[in-house]
Amino acid sequence: MPSLPSRLPMQTFDANGVEIAYFDTGAGEPVLCIHGFASTAHINWTYPGWVETLTKAGRRVIALDNRGHGASQKLYDPAAYHTTLMAEDARALLDHLGIARTVVLGYSMGSRITAFLAQRHPDRVSAAIMGGLGIKLIDGVGLPETIAEALEAPTLEEVTDPQGRMFRAFAMQTQSDRKALAACIRGSRNLMTADEAASIRCPVLIAVGTKDAIAGPPEPLAAIIPKGEALSIPDRDHMPAVGDKVFKAGALDFLTRIGV
Template sequence: MQKFDNLGVEIAFTTLGNPVNPAILLIHGFGSTHANNWVEPGWADFLVEAGFFVVMFDNRGHGQSYKLYQADDYDVDKMAQDASRLMEYLDIGQFDVLGYSMGARISAFLALQIPTKVRRLILGGLGDNIITGTPEVEEIAAGLLAENLSDVSDKIGRMFRIFAEHTGADRKALAACIMSPRRVMTKAEVLQIKQPCLVAIGSVDDVAGDGNALANMMHDGEFLEIPKRDHMRATGDKVFKLGVAKFLA
């Protein structure tokens, strides 16, 4: 992977496809990496075949990017700035954005930060929790920091602990990330997102919140339900991919 420095934080990134094609930035979810979220489920190849220049990176604290251990280092505006400055570094003017879960939250704030650069927005695995807040952050952090998985009884805490172990993540960095100041987006801010936006959530996702409610709240939003998929299994689903392809056509 290539790397660039954003105010002392080294961000690892990679690109795929022809740089003359329209660009799309992919922002992965909490505890994941660009490879887990976008390469392994087939998203990167799918979007290249659809005619896009794909830009992917590991969020700070994740994958091959720099690890930080203070909650304030994971403020959503700082994480969105990592994304915007990466696109500046690559000299990409306008681009679409696809984010999943935490990556969708970052994507929404990115659209507010640089509205003239973000063309279209896809929020996967995130509904109205962007307004109401993410539940069980303390349970997730406790699950990540527990000495053993057997010590974790909370359902959501266990889910993220298992995922972190699967990806080989730095669990202390992830705990700092999940305990960051959880600034929610106000309804007024949601209405400031003028770009066309697709909200896509699994029908049995118990983490994301209400996707239809968020889409209806937006200036130009639409909702895609991914049948029989929970928060983890919706990521690479065919219905999700085809819905995104239709939205971006």
């Protein structure tokens, strides 16, 4: 079994009173990477090979641990996890690093954050790549609140919901703060209206696995966003699609075609 890539050194900064951890590696045009729920910058981007892929393509890669995740500060009030607040953490990181405008790559919850960032701060996002989130950005939200109950259950054995068991087991494997994650899932399931999505003006690639039951299909969202494109990742459900070679190749092709 191949070994995992080495962890990159993390730095921290103050994002409006919340300590946020991040790594910054490579040289060239930047890509800001925003991970999904219950994940971390390393789990989402280093271990599946994204950092290697992007740096080899001549990119500077910046990835943060979202609030409540990884090495970032843990908060326990669901209101502290509204997607607008997490989008502001990402914007604050760009400010901290002196980056005026960048490509943003998100996955799942990170794609929701990416969409809110692009919609609220169009001057900061040159292009967006949104993996693991399709039409459920605006219709229905991907992850159910029952995941919070699974995270709070006394033991994994007591969780009967399959999706809840998956996230509870994942949180245990990554030694995450399950109380903070429960607050996050309750506070971050925020919808964007169709009109708001239609106001996103940068080019957007929406990549979803064909077996993903969480994200919703990419085509309806791509039809709403003026410069939206859909990419289907064949035979992948939500978790394995993250590091799929079709996703990586599609992302690099997208960035080449739009010239950013």
